[in-house]
């Protein structure tokens with residue numbers, strides 16, 4: 588388990604992480620999301636002792652990183668895939684880490700196998716592609732067989748096969764009861780991998796909830812109802828306290844209802860003898876839910892496309 592207790596980091600006037608308190612539990616993949624500059628890497632660096640908090644604490648299994656006797660055997664991290672001397676071979680890099688952490692050398696062959704680098708184990712790290720570097724970083728994180736694992740953007744640079752491999756690895760590590768904390772900007776990938784989400788913006792927590800709850804909380808998650816009596820049903824739904832979205836694109840017999848479950852809406856229609864021709868859930872994607880959640884905390888936003896694309900004269904209407 589990872590515990591953050593009022594964790595704060597300031598760089599001069601800039602507060603990178605502000606009073607963060609939360610727990611990351613074992614047996615789950617917890618996704619760590621937030622816009623660029625939100626404070627994700629800084630938080631992860633403080634958990635593994637690479638940055639000192641200005642105030643507050645980050646604990647792994649109840650201890651500060653500095654208090655861990657064999658840190659790599661308790662917490663593994665992929666924070667910077669370029670770590671490791673470029674002139675060294677992958678095997679030597681891992682052997683060095685194993686030796687300094689009291690990990691048997693036999694473990695090196697095992698993790699190289701796990702990440703699919705056995706055949707290039709004796710090649711120089713400097714000759715590795717971005718994806719191979721990511722795999723080596725993951726091998727280093729797994730070396731001490733730790734209960735807690737942190738991955739900062741682990742699928743960065745990986746091809747689709749590699750992305751799927753990382754997803755399956757995270758899921759299986761969590762299924763073994765480990766604590767998996769992973770940051771990513773790839774929402775579709777997070778939607779497939781994470782059980783729980785922590786969303787931060789400008790150093791503060793915006794959401795700490797199961798992924799299904801985050802998606803259900805989006806205004807784009809709604810129940811679609813088709814009925815020959817939309818006006819009657821609309822009135823009853825509003826009376827019941829639900830919201831009916833005005834939707835110019837809807838067919839005349841269709842209502843989009845926010846805030847209610849399929850069961851509640853079905854029962855309500857039955858109670859008022861309103862015939863139903865369709866009752867279905869329209870789920871927001873994680874990307875849509877995330878964009879809504881973080882809209883107010885994007886520090887380095889993108890200009891509207893019309894501002895950056897010059898439309899050639901001959902294409903103008």
Ligand SMILES: Nc1ncnc2c1ncn2[C@@H]1O[C@H](COP(=O)(O)OP(=O)(O)OP(=O)(O)O)[C@@H](O)[C@H]1O
Nearest residue numbers: 598601602603621622623624625626627628629630
């Ligand atoms: N060593 C440093 N010195 C000064 N400011 C820093 C330092 N490290 C981080 N920051 C600032 O702290 C804030 C949080 O940065 P951090 O890298 O943790 O964000 P992030 O969420 O990981 O962003 P990204 O998604 O772009 O990787 C940013 O505004 C960043 O400029």
